Amino acid sequence: MSFDNMPDRGQLMLPGATEYAARILAESKKVVAQSRCLIDVPYGTDFFQKIDIFLPADPSLKDLPVLMFLHGGAWRHGFKEWMGFMAPNLTSLPAIFVSANYRLTPETKHPGQLDDCWDAVAWLYKNVAQHGGDPNRLFIGGHSAGGHLAALTALKRDGAAKRGLPADVIKGCFPLSSPLNLRLDEMEPGGRREHVVKLLIGDGGNDRDASPIDNVAGNATPFFIAWGENDLPEIVAQSPAVVEALENQPCVVAWHVFAKTGHSQTSENCRDPTNVWVQKVRAWMKRPPVYEPPE
16 A cells, blocks of 8 residues: 555544544655655555555664554554654664554454454564564554554464464553553443444454453563543543553553643654653663562
8 A cells, every 4th residue: 555545434533533644644755755664565465464664774774673553543544654754753763663554444353453463563573684673672552543452462462372473572562542441331322432342343242352451461561551631531541540450460561641632642742752652662662671570
């Protein structure tokens, strides 16, 4: 998929989302034009199973950390082409930034998106060294629905075993303004949240299996969870609950709330190299935190 080959997915649901998408797409086009990058690299056979790989300017660099980032869009909208604007603040570390597509709803149901995320991780583990990346320094993150998928990928470790990957292949997870609780019985019947989650899991689908908050047991992957003070109400409510749940597991967990910041702003503000999320990701990619059990 390229910038002139993105299918029409219909109207975005949230107020201001169309304008947000247009702004970051325009910024991403500029970054692609100015960057050393590989576009539309397939990790599977489906139209959507592709990644864009953004590389540091110096081609001689080796053993670089790698961040795979997943776009938002309520699992129904969005493209990897949206997120290229984030690349310069990571490639300058130096590191490799990967923007990944995944199959969308309603055509694909859970766990199809999760399978795509694991397949993309597996492709990177097996192939990123030829582009200067270190397969033992893979990280994952995402905004909104993409952050949900990043968290679920990091937490559901059976995806690694199924693909012959090390259990700790993901060295850190960075969900940004992400829905982390998809329990249908806690949603307003007929409301926006119920509608989009049912598109994701289908009739009779397992909402708990798709909920990061229900899959934290035994997690050892470091998590940095961030959201906006003026984010979607469910994200403001869910994020602290997931932080607390992870604090009871053998892992490092950190969090941040962006003051006076809304849902799309948390993503768009990642253009700023001094942004807290950007700085935390850079720091953890250079040196992942080590869990120290409480005495």
